[in-house]
C-alpha cells in the first residue's frame with residue numbers, strides 16, 4: 243500500500259495565498275511522480291482567521307496541524323490588523339503554532355544561488371560557495387523566561403530571565419549533530435560562555451553529545467565573534483547551532499548575505515519528522531495582489547518539507563536544482579532581475595520551475 247502524507251496548508255495574508263498557490267503546483271507535480279500521495283487540508287490563521295472567526299489561531303487550525311505530518315505556511319500579518327490589541331494580532335498565530343506543535347528548532351539554510359552574487363552587499367569572492375545552516379533554539383531562553391518590571395526607591399527596574407533546562411539544550415544539539423552528519427560534518431556551537439552561566443551549561447552539553455558523533459568536527463565560538471565571522475568568511479561554516487536570541491539575530495544576518503529575501507526558506511522541527519515550513523519573509527503588503535511576488539522561498543520550503551518530513555532527498559534536490567536553473571537562466575520576478583530588465587510574474591515563475599523539474 244502506498245503511503246499518504248497529511249499536509250496542513252495555511253496560505254495566510256498578503257502575498258501568502260499567491261506564493262502558496264505556486265508551491266502547491268510544485269507539490270502536486272512531485273506527487274504525480276512519487277510513490278506516495280498527499281492529503282491536503284487548508285486552514286485559517288493570522289489576519290484571514292481574524293476576519294472570519296475573530297481569533298488569530300482557531301482551535302480547528304491547531305487540530306488540523308496536529309493531525310498533519312507537515313505544515314506549509316505562507317505569511318501572516320498586514321497593516322489592516324496593525325492596531326489590534328496584542329491578543330488579536332496575526333503574529334500570535336505563529337508563536338502559538340510553534341508552541342502547540344513543539345517545534346523547538348528553527349532551521350535556516352543559506353546558500354548562494356547563481357546570478358545572485360551581484361545582489362549581495364558582500365564581495366562575490368567572499369560569498370562564492372556559501373552553504374551553511376543556522377539552527378536556532380525556538381521555544382526557550384530569554385524570550386520565554388520570567389519578565390519583571392517594578393518601581394523601586396533607586397529607580398524603575400526591568401528584567402528578562404535567560405533560562406535553559408539541560409534537556410532543552412541537549413535535544414537541539416543532537417538535532418544539529420544529526421544535520422552536520424548529513425552535510426559537511428562541521429558544527430559550530432555559538433554561545434557567550436565567557437559571561438553567561440546558561441552558555442557554560444550549553445557548552446558542556448555540546449562537549450558531552452559530541453562524544454556520540456566522532457565524525458563531526460566541533461568548535462565553540464562566542465556570539466560576538468560569530469557575528470563578525472559570518473560576514474568575513476561565511477564559506478567556513480557548515481551547521482551553526484545557538485540559543486533563541488543569538489539565533490534570531492545571527493539567522494537574519496546570515497540570511498541576507500546571499501541576496502533577496504524572496505529566496506530564503508525555513509523549517510521548524512521538533513521530535514519526530516513533523517515540521518512547519520515557511521519562507522522567512524513576511525506578507526509583503528506593498529506588493530500583495532499584483533502577482534509579482536517571488537514564490538522561490540515557499541517552493542524551497544517545500545523542498546525542505548520533502549527532505550525533513552518525508553525523507554525524499556532526491557525530490558528535495560530536484561526542486562532546489564530547478565529553482566537554481568530558472569534563476570541562472572536569468573529570468574525571475576522583479577526582485578531578482580536587474581532594473582530595466584524584463585521580469586516575469588509569480589505564476590509564470592512557478593510554471594518555469596515545473597518545466598525544469
Ligand code: NAI
Nearest residue numbers: 317318319320504522523524525526527528529535536577
Ligand atoms: P516583508 O518580508 O513582508 O517585506 C519586506 C520587503 O521585502 C518588502 O519590500 C517586500 O515587498 C519584499 N518581499 C518580501 N517577500 C517577498 C517576495 N516573496 N517577493 C518579492 N519581494 C518580497 O516584511 P515587512 O514588510 O516588515 O512585514 C510585512 C508584514 O508581514 C507585517 O505585518 C509583518 O508583521 C509580517 N511578517 C510576517 C512574517 C511571517 O508570517 N512569518 C515574518 C515577517 C513579517
Ligand code: MG
Nearest residue numbers: 489490491494
Ligand atoms: Mg528575527
